[in-house]
Amino acid sequence: MSSIKEKFNQISPSEFFYRNRDLAGFSNPTRSLYTAVREFVENSLDACDQKGIFPDVHLSIKAIDPEKPDPKPYILTVKDNGPGIETKHVPLAFGTVLYGSKFGLKQARGMFGLGATMAILYGQITTNKPVLVKSSTDGKIQDEFELLLDIQKNKPVILKHTTKEVTKRGLSVSICLEGDYAKAGSKIKDYVYETSLITPYATITFDDPKGEKFHYSKIVNEMPPPPTIIRPHAHGIDVETIRRMMVESQFEIPTIDDAMVEKVRKDLGLAKNNLSFTGIMDKAKKRWKTLSRPVRVVISLMSFLKMDFDKLNKIRIDDIDVPNKKLYYWDFGDSQSKSVDMDPESSYYKQLTGTVQGETLTTFLTKGFQRIGPSTAVKFAEFAGFKPDKRMGTMTNEELVRLSDSLQKFEDFLSPDPSCLAPLGEEPLEKGMKKFFKPDFCAVIQRPASAYSGFPFIVEMGIAYGGEIRPGGPHVYRYANRIPLLYDEGSDVVLKVVNDTDWGRYKVKGEPPFVIVSHICSTRIPYKTVGKENVADRQEIERELRLGLQFLSRKLAAYMSKRGQADMAKKRANLYAKYLPLIAQFSTELAGKTKEPNYKKLLEEEIIVDDK
Amino acid sequence: MTTNKSKDRKQKANEKQQNIIDALKDHGAKVYGDLDNGQFPKLSIPSRSVSNIVYDKKLRQYILGNSAALRSSRNSSQLRSFTQLMWLAFFANRLTHEKKSSTLRDVYYSSQAFEIEFEDQSESDNIIVDLEAVLSKPREDFHIFPEERSSIFGDLNIEYTIPGYEGKTMNLSNHPDGYAIGPSLTTAELVDTSAEIVIAIEKGGLFTRFVEEQVDKKFKSIIINTGGQAPRSTRTLLKRLHDEMGLPVIVLTDGDVYGEHIAMVIKSGSANAAHLRDLTVPDAKWVGVWATDIEKFKLPTIPMTESDIKRCHDLQSDPRYQEGIWKKELDVFLKIKRKAELEAFSKYGLTNITDKYLPQKLELAKSM
Ligand SMILES: Nc1ncnc2c1ncn2[C@@H]1O[C@H](COP(=O)(O)OP(=O)(O)OP(=O)(O)O)[C@@H](O)[C@H]1O
Numbered sequence: 001m002s003s004i005k006e007k008f009n010q011i012s013p014s015e016f017f018y019r020n021r022d023l024a025g026f027s028n029p030t031r032s033l034y035t036a037v038r039e040f041v042e043n044s045l046d047a048c049d050q051k052g053i054f055p056d057v058h059l060s061i062k063a064i065d066p067e068k069p070d071p072k073p074y075i076l077t078v079k080d081n082g083p084g085i086e087t088k089h090v091p092l093a094f095g096t097v098l099y100g101s102k103f104g105l106k107q108a109r110g111m112f113g114l115g116a117t118m119a120i121l122y123g124q125i126t127t128n129k130p131v132l133v134k135s136s137t138d139g140k141i142q143d144e145f146e147l148l149l150d151i152q153k154n155k156p157v158i159l160k161h162t163t164k165e166v167t168k169r170g171l172s173v174s175i176c177l178e179g180d181y182a183k184a185g186s187k188i189k190d191y192v193y194e195t196s197l198i199t200p201y202a203t204i205t206f207d208d209p210k211g212e213k214f215h216y217s218k219i220v221n222e223m224p225p226p227p228t229i230i231r232p233h234a235h236g237i238d239v240e241t242i243r244r245m246m247v248e249s250q251f252e253i254p255t256i257d258d259a260m261v262e263k264v265r266k267d268l269g270l271a272k273n274n275l276s277f278t279g280i281m282d283k284a285k286k287r288w289k290t291l292s293r294p295v296r297v298v299i300s301l302m303s304f305l306k307m308d309f310d311k312l313n314k315i316r317i318d319d320i321d322v323p324n325k326k327l328y329y330w331d332f333g334d335s336q337s338k339s340v341d342m343d344p345e346s347s348y349y350k351q352l353t354g355t356v357q358g359e360t361l362t363t364f365l366t367k368g369f370q371r372i373g374p375s376t377a378v379k380f381a382e383f384a385g386f387k388p389d390k391r392m393g394t395m396t397n398e399e400l401v402r403l404s405d406s407l408q409k410f411e412d413f414l415s416p417d418p419s420c421l422a423p424l425g426e427e428p429l430e431k432g433m434k435k436f437f438k439p440d441f442c443a444v445i446q447r448p449a450s451a452y453s454g455f456p457f458i459v460e461m462g463i464a465y466g467g468e469i470r471p472g473g474p475h476v477y478r479y480a481n482r483i484p485l486l487y488d489e490g491s492d493v494v495l496k497v498v499n500d501t502d503w504g505r506y507k508v509k510g511e512p513p514f515v516i517v518s519h520i521c522s523t524r525i526p527y528k529t530v531g532k533e534n535v536a537d538r539q540e541i542e543r544e545l546r547l548g549l550q551f552l553s554r555k556l557a558a559y560m561s562k563r564g565q566a567d568m569a570k571k572r573a574n575l576y577a578k579y580l581p582l583i584a585q586f587s588t589e590l591a592g593k594t595k596e597p598n599y600k601k602l603l604e605e606e607i608i609v610d611d612k
Numbered sequence: 613m614t615t616n617k618s619k620d621r622k623q624k625a626n627e628k629q630q631n632i633i634d635a636l637k638d639h640g641a642k643v644y645g646d647l648d649n650g651q652f653p654k655l656s657i658p659s660r661s662v663s664n665i666v667y668d669k670k671l672r673q674y675i676l677g678n679s680a681a682l683r684s685s686r687n688s689s690q691l692r693s694f695t696q697l698m699w700l701a702f703f704a705n706r707l708t709h710e711k712k713s714s715t716l717r718d719v720y721y722s723s724q725a726f727e728i729e730f731e732d733q734s735e736s737d738n739i740i741v742d743l744e745a746v747l748s749k750p751r752e753d754f755h756i757f758p759e760e761r762s763s764i765f766g767d768l769n770i771e772y773t774i775p776g777y778e779g780k781t782m783n784l785s786n787h788p789d790g791y792a793i794g795p796s797l798t799t800a801e802l803v804d805t806s807a808e809i810v811i812a813i814e815k816g817g818l819f820t821r822f823v824e825e826q827v828d829k830k831f832k833s834i835i836i837n838t839g840g841q842a843p844r845s846t847r848t849l850l851k852r853l854h855d856e857m858g859l860p861v862i863v864l865t866d867g868d869v870y871g872e873h874i875a876m877v878i879k880s881g882s883a884n885a886a887h888l889r890d891l892t893v894p895d896a897k898w899v900g901v902w903a904t905d906i907e908k909f910k911l912p913t914i915p916m917t918e919s920d921i922k923r924c925h926d927l928q929s930d931p932r933y934q935e936g937i938w939k940k941e942l943d944v945f946l947k948i949k950r951k952a953e954l955e956a957f958s959k960y961g962l963t964n965i966t967d968k969y970l971p972q973k974l975e976l977a978k979s980m
């Protein structure tokens with residue numbers, strides 16, 4: 001991703017992604033049609049998840065001219081019953097790249113803020129048609145936008161905006177794009193099918209261009225709780241992020257303009273009457289506790305400048321030189337730069353330095369990160385070689401790098417908080433698998449939360465065997481944050497783990513009818529590409545996958561040997577039914593009897609295994 | 613013309629028949645009773661595993677020890693072979709009642725009419741051995757015969773007992789190719805003979821030579837071709853000739869370790885048939901070709917093979933080879949590591965064996 005960031009500076013993001021659309025999965029008409037479907041369906045599911053709405057998503061693909069051979073233009077429409085998007089955000093959400101609401105640390109299908117826009121962009125490039133977005137946030141009024149994207153400027157162009165009365169909430173996006181359904185069809189059907197397996201609480205309908213309808217109703221009636229946003233974990237941080245966080249936490253020296261002076265006067269209750277410098281200071285002392293931080297800073301400055309409001313209006317603060325305890329300002333009246341000394345013993349001095357130098361390291365850590373309390377923060381400071389009350393604002397570049405490195409290396413942080421994750425849960429997963437595969441045997445497991453480089457993740461897995469499952473398994477269904485992964489199978493970590501398993505050890509032989517489902521949930525899935533198709537093999541994730549699969553495989557083995565025993569018992573019963581009558585027949589003649597012995601009760605008797 | 617002696621014999625044969633039928637009926641009734649009482653029937657089969665085969669010095673043959681395996685119809689892995697065994701008993705019962713004979717191969721095919729599958733003939737052969745062990749009677753007693761036939765020639769009158777031929781008589785020197793030893797002959801009554809000795813010879817070629825050279829007349833003998841290792845029917849007949857007609861038996865084989873063992877099996881049986889008695893002629897004598905004869909008669913030889921040598925070592929640990937000529941000849945074979953066939957005598961003329969060698973050996977046999 002760092003190379004992408006660098007390029008941002010030279011060209012507009014839209015332009016960049018136009019040039020690099022292969023990366024995002026828009027390489028050819030087949031792949032693009034599939035990716036576009038995915039991006040819109042996933043946005044709809046994300047939006048519903050976030051608001052705890054049972055999703056009802058309707059996907060339709062129609063050829064503009066059905067007679068034409070593929071590849072040809074299609075109209076792709078995805079409609080949902082989600083929260084919709086507020087009127088003013090619609091053009092931004094769909095008309096600019098890197099605009100998204102999902103950057104915060106929580107689990108969602110979308111990550112980059114460019115999926116929908118890329119699809120729209122692709123449609124626009126191949127067919128030169130605008131995107132049609134209909135959105136209603138209240139179920140009464142619906143906005144309808146026709147948008148084009150200005151690729152050079154990364155800006156939406158609104159062709160048309162109307163409103164209409166409706167009765168349902170939700171959002172619908174419709175684009176026109178060049179696609180190849182003949183080739184992409186089976187993947188899209190797979191995608192819809194597999195998506196409905198991992199979102200058993202959703203209803204998904206797909207009308208395909210050939211007039212076929214695929215409908216998957218929801219099969220579970222409880223929704224996994226929506227994921228929450230949380231602060232980052234120290235292990236997942238880099239220098240850039242620390243800088244951004246520092247800016248957010250630091251108070252700048254307020255500009256002392258008319259509005260500011262007005263505010264200070266008001267807060268001191270001096271809106272009407274003018275007081276001398278000392279009068280102002282007395283008043284401020286009395287009200288200190290009720291004053292806001294910017295007001296306190298202005299008062300502190302005044303204390304060193306020894307100025308009243310009138311004088312204050314005629315200067316501009318230039319610099320606060322904390323080490324030399326000097327305050328520099330520009331005097332408009334004399335048109336020259338002046339300075340005053342600051343008394344380090346004064347409480348105003350502390351107020352000023354605190355503002356300029358930012359928070360202490362320990363405060364910064366406990367406020368900015370999850371899982372860091374005051375004592376951990378102190379321990380860390382020692383580990384990293386900083387004073388605990390080191391001011392963040394005084395950090396040099398080198399110190400920032402050292403801080404960032406130490407944050408990665410320090411091992412006593414608690415592991416990341418997984419509460420921001422939204423795994424599907426064992427019960428819905430099992431229900432979904434049973435409904436989908438109609439197996440003879442099914443087992444699922446949710447591994448405890450774990451983390452890789454500061455990002456929490458949870459692995460869920462399921463195994464199903466026999467029943468209506470087709471032979472030739474294991475058939476592996478891979479998911480990440482409830483997205484099915486269908487392309488680039490070869491290089492995926494899940495497949496690596498599955499392929500490493502010696503199934504013979506678990507009594508699974510030949511061309512077994514069995515299915516493995518794996519679901520990785522994380523605030524950041526380590527995808528190998530922006531196309532979100534395969535997961536890189538992070539050691540921590542691989543380990544969890546292995547443990548999960550081992551657990552399930554052992555359950556499967558236990559089932560298989562039981563199944564083997566049941567098969568044997570059946571076979572045995574058949575043996576008795578076959579041979580006992582013969583024995584009866586032979587013994588009757590040997591014994592010189594005419595009537596056969598009554599051996600029937602032997603057949604009914606529960607036969608005990610005697611494996612000698 | 614039925615003499616008292618033959619009446620006796622007939623009665624004896626009938627008794628034997630009846631014994632088999634009774635034994636089969638007993639087993640059948642037990643199985644029938646078990647089934648009727650809601651019990652899974654089982655049969656006890658004397659174990660034929662190596663550990664249960666012991667040499668009985670008194671009987672001078674290998675016999676089975678006391679251990680037996682239970683074959684239960686309750687055990688699903690034994691159910692099939694239990695049924696096969698029951699079928700065979702049933703089949704043998706019919707054969708015996710109807711006085712019909714059948715071969716090992718017949719048995720294999722007959723089973724298919726009763727939904728009893730044998731995987732191959734060796735499986736059905738094994739079940740036959742099981743039944744032999746259960747009844748401790750050779751398969752010939754319940755009318756199942758091997759394919760291999762050996763032959764007999766000499767002045768011996770017999771009277772058939774098989775259906776359709778009952779009472780018919782025959783002299784076994786009427787046809788120069790000899791007579792095949794099959795079920796009709798083994799069950800026939802041995803009426804009388806002028807012979808004073810039985811010569812069992814390993815090879816068909818030499819048998820023909822002996823007939824041509826009138827060894828039967830010259831040496832008052834009955835000549836039997838064992839065709840290699842003597843089949844059980846032949847051994848039964850040898851035993852009957854010895855026991856019923858009072859004839860001594862001598863054996864003439866190739867001069868190698870296999871020949872020596874052919875003679876031993878006639879004398880004291882094989883480990884394969886340790887479950888059976890009445891197949892041995894403990895007084896039979898091996899008269900040649902000995903290892904020591906090779907030197908003595910300056911016979912052309914061929915070197916022993918690896919497997920010949922291994923066989924020598926194997927037999928050295930057999931209790932029957934611990935003394936007498938058995939031990940001595942084995943040692944010499946191992947020392948000279950060469951062997952000679954019966955035909956080797958032809959170097960000195962085709963009739964050398966009957967003119968020179970045989971008389972010497974017959975003379976020697978008297979003192980053995
Ligand atoms: N169906 C929808 N209902 C409500 N909001 C939506 C819907 N579709 C998109 N949005 C909003 O538009 C934003 C942009 O969507 P986009 O697909 O471009 O990015 P993303 O989903 O955040 O990330 P990604 O690039 O990984 O898909 C989303 O973050 C979301 O806030």
Ligand SMILES: [Mg+2]
Pocket residue numbers: 039042043109110111114115116
């Ligand atoms: Mg998206």
